[in-house]
Amino acid sequence: MGVLTEEIKQRGLEVLSSHGNSKLLTHLNSCVHCGLCSNSCVYYKVDADEHYVPAKKVDIVASIYRRYNTFLGKTLPKLTNARDLDETSIDELVDLLFGSCTMCGRCTLHCSIGVDIGYVVRKGREMLSAMGYVPKTLQATVDAAIETGNNMSISTEEFVDTLKWLEDDLQYELDDENANIPLNEKSKNVMYTLNPREPKFFPLSISAMAKVFYAAKESWTLSTEMYDVTNYAFFSGNMDEANIIAQRMDTEMKNLDATKCVLAECGHGSRAYKWEGPNYLGRKLPYEVTTSVELLAQYIRDGRIKLDPERLSEVVTLHDPCNLARSGGVIEEQRYILSHVTKNFVEMTPHGVDNFCCGGGGGQLAMSEYNERRMKIAKVKADQIKSTGASIVATPCHNCVDQLTQIDQHYKLGVKIMTLAELVADALVLDEEKK
Amino acid sequence: MFWYHWMMIVSLAISMLACLAHIIKLIRLGKPIDYSQKAGDISSAIKYSFTKAMSPAKKESAYLHLPTYTAGIIYHLGTFLSIFLFFMIILDLHELLNTVLDIVIIGFLALSTISGIGILIKRLSKKTLKALSNPDDYISNILVNLYQLATAYVLFDSSAIVIYTMITSALLLYLPLGKLKHAFYFFAARYHLGYFYGWRNVWPISNHKN
Numbered sequence: 079m080g081v082l083t084e085e086i087k088q089r090g091l092e093v094l095s096s097h098g099n100s101k102l103l104t105h106l107n108s109c110v111h112c113g114l115c116s117n118s119c120v121y122y123k124v125d126a127d128e129h130y131v132p133a134k135k136v137d138i139v140a141s142i143y144r145r146y147n148t149f150l151g152k153t154l155p156k157l158t159n160a161r162d163l164d165e166t167s168i169d170e171l172v173d174l175l176f177g178s179c180t181m182c183g184r185c186t187l188h189c190s191i192g193v194d195i196g197y198v199v200r201k202g203r204e205m206l207s208a209m210g211y212v213p214k215t216l217q218a219t220v221d222a223a224i225e226t227g228n229n230m231s232i233s234t235e236e237f238v239d240t241l242k243w244l245e246d247d248l249q250y251e252l253d254d255e256n257a258n259i260p261l262n263e264k265s266k267n268v269m270y271t272l273n274p275r276e277p278k279f280f281p282l283s284i285s286a287m288a289k290v291f292y293a294a295k296e297s298w299t300l301s302t303e304m305y306d307v308t309n310y311a312f313f314s315g316n317m318d319e320a321n322i323i324a325q326r327m328d329t330e331m332k333n334l335d336a337t338k339c340v341l342a343e344c345g346h347g348s349r350a351y352k353w354e355g356p357n358y359l360g361r362k363l364p365y366e367v368t369t370s371v372e373l374l375a376q377y378i379r380d381g382r383i384k385l386d387p388e389r390l391s392e393v394v395t396l397h398d399p400c401n402l403a404r405s406g407g408v409i410e411e412q413r414y415i416l417s418h419v420t421k422n423f424v425e426m427t428p429h430g431v432d433n434f435c436c437g438g439g440g441g442q443l444a445m446s447e448y449n450e451r452r453m454k455i456a457k458v459k460a461d462q463i464k465s466t467g468a469s470i471v472a473t474p475c476h477n478c479v480d481q482l483t484q485i486d487q488h489y490k491l492g493v494k495i496m497t498l499a500e501l502v503a504d505a506l507v508l509d510e511e512k513k
Numbered sequence: 514m515f516w517y518h519w520m521m522i523v524s525l526a527i528s529m530l531a532c533l534a535h536i537i538k539l540i541r542l543g544k545p546i547d548y549s550q551k552a553g554d555i556s557s558a559i560k561y562s563f564t565k566a567m568s569p570a571k572k573e574s575a576y577l578h579l580p581t582y583t584a585g586i587i588y589h590l591g592t593f594l595s596i597f598l599f600f601m602i603i604l605d606l607h608e609l610l611n612t613v614l615d616i617v618i619i620g621f622l623a624l625s626t627i628s629g630i631g632i633l634i635k636r637l638s639k640k641t642l643k644a645l646s647n648p649d650d651y652i653s654n655i656l657v658n659l660y661q662l663a664t665a666y667v668l669f670d671s672s673a674i675v676i677y678t679m680i681t682s683a684l685l686l687y688l689p690l691g692k693l694k695h696a697f698y699f700f701a702a703r704y705h706l707g708y709f710y711g712w713r714n715v716w717p718i719s720n721h722k723n
């Protein structure tokens with residue numbers, strides 16, 4: 079990182095002092111330092127160090143706000159621990175906001191006041207981003223998306239090749255040459271998106287969804303121009319870059335003239351486009367944006383696909399991605415889907431809105447410098463999984479799949495991690511003629 | 514009216530104006546504009562935010578920390594009671610309280626002050642909490658403890674009015690500056706949470722959702 083000049087500092091301070099509404103001002107002034115949020119955070123649960131108390135993450139941002147924006151902070155800074163924005167506080171900010179928080183928002187629900195801790199952390203990251211202090215690893219992921227169109231820098235040729243062999247396999251499996259993975263087709267009902275982890279590491283989840291679309295007789299397409307559902311700028315706090323990524327999705331929806339944008343199983347990706355995207359763009363989107371979880375549930379509800387819950391004999395549990403459930407309101411749909419693919423479902427404790435983060439959120443998977451910490455906090459999730467006795471962990475998020483796979487190896491759980499599309503595809507009952 | 518009455522009234526006026534300035538700023542800034550497609554019922558979520566979401570059964574900050582939570586509730590009730598009595602005192606209505614009621618109130622205020630002191634001791638002795646605290650936290654706690662104690666004392670012995678007005682004035686003047694301003698920011702925080710979770714259909718939580 080470069081030298082902290084006065085101009086750079088001002089750019090950071092501007093993030094905290096410019097208020098378009100009262101939300102930030104409210105949450106910066108509400109914490110009473112009761113410390114009762116500590117046990118709600120996975121970081122503190124595995125390492126009861128004062129550093130990991132959620133309020134500590136709020137306080138470091140609020141202390142800088144106080145120093146430059148409040149009477150006591152300006153005149154008697156020691157009284158409220160109002161801190162200067164300098165190299166020392168920036169080092170602490172980076173470690174606390176990027177390295178010690180997944181922005182899962184669980185602490186917010188349990189805060190005695192109602193401080194939106196995840197939101198303050200996000201604003202703190204915005205401040206660091208404005209000054210150029212985003213960890214290089216995370217920034218590299220954002221740069222890859224900006225420069226190549228997807229965060230894994232997959233070339234279009236490689237992407238198309240992968241889809242081609244997936245399509246061949248699908249046609250072979252279904253014995254139907256009309257079982258397609260359509261590319262860049264115009265005026266379809268659905269423009270489907272992917273997490274680039276799918277073409278790169280988990281291509282079978284693409285064929286699983288393609289098989290479901292086939293069974294549902296959906297009119298759909300993928301785009302080779304913009305298929306990446308992720309938006310890591312949401313984690314880095316760079317609003318301009320978040321806007322560029324969201325803008326690309328919007329442009330591609332218009333180019334392909336699709337009716338509905340369906341966001342793949344990706345917690346932060348669905349949040350970043352469905353909920354934050356319109357705000358990055360500063361306007362309402364003229365088409366429907368939905369998640370594949372909601373779409374799958376709708377197919378079942380409408381009878382467009384039939385599933386056999388008897389096929390799967392193993393015990394299944396569910397990990398709710400924080401951004402999809404707690405911050406996205408998709409809570410019942412995944413349970414509804416699972417009730418149609420298995421008769422052996424068991425909930426984690428806690429679950430749903432109150433679920434613990436797997437530890438891979440907030441961009442942690444991209445920041446290798448915090449790997450050790452990430453696997454350490456994952457113990458909470460490992461213990462949750464273990465106590466369910468399940469052998470399959472379903473989760474509608476490819477980032478969570480990645481983290482849960484690593485948890486499985488690290489904590490020797492011996493479980494299989496699956497997306498909902500994969501479970502649904504396995505349970506599909508196809509028409510007689512299509513078997 | 515004596516000088517100390519005037520001191521308290523002037524402090525009250527300054528405090529209220531400063532608090533009002535905070536509140537007006539919040540109201541003028543308003544709520545965030547959200548361009549995403551609203552999925553839930555915001556009014557129900559805001560109602561939920563102030564009611565069920567605050568219930569001890571829903572919050573780890575309550576059910577994992579029952580002694581502190583209980584002490585906090587008693588402490589806050591003691592503060593509300595003291596504020597009520599403050600208005601009775603400045604309006605010279607406290608003479609209406611009979612001896613039995615006086616004793617009950619004094620007893621409760623003693624209990625709430627003990628709760629406040631307990632919270633202070635916890636802050637001083639628990640490592641994580643101490644690391645989170647700054648002088649403002651201690652000042653705020655001590656001022657409120659003294660205020661409750663002074664309220665009890667003035668009910669017991671009306672000649673303590675001078676000390677009561679001095680402590681009350683100090684508290685009033687400090688209120689809009691330090692963390693005590695959570696007295697009104699609390700409402701804004703719960704409103705924003707309700708708005709956010711309501712917009713996205715996370716709150717109100719139905720039984721199925723959790």
Ligand code: SF4
Nearest residue numbers: 119179180182183185
């Ligand atoms: S948002 Fe999640 S990770 Fe961050 S402090 Fe809160 S509970 Fe911990």
Ligand code: SF4
Nearest residue numbers: 109112113115133189
């Ligand atoms: S529970 Fe809320 S008010 Fe208390 S310390 Fe944590 S963030 Fe602050």
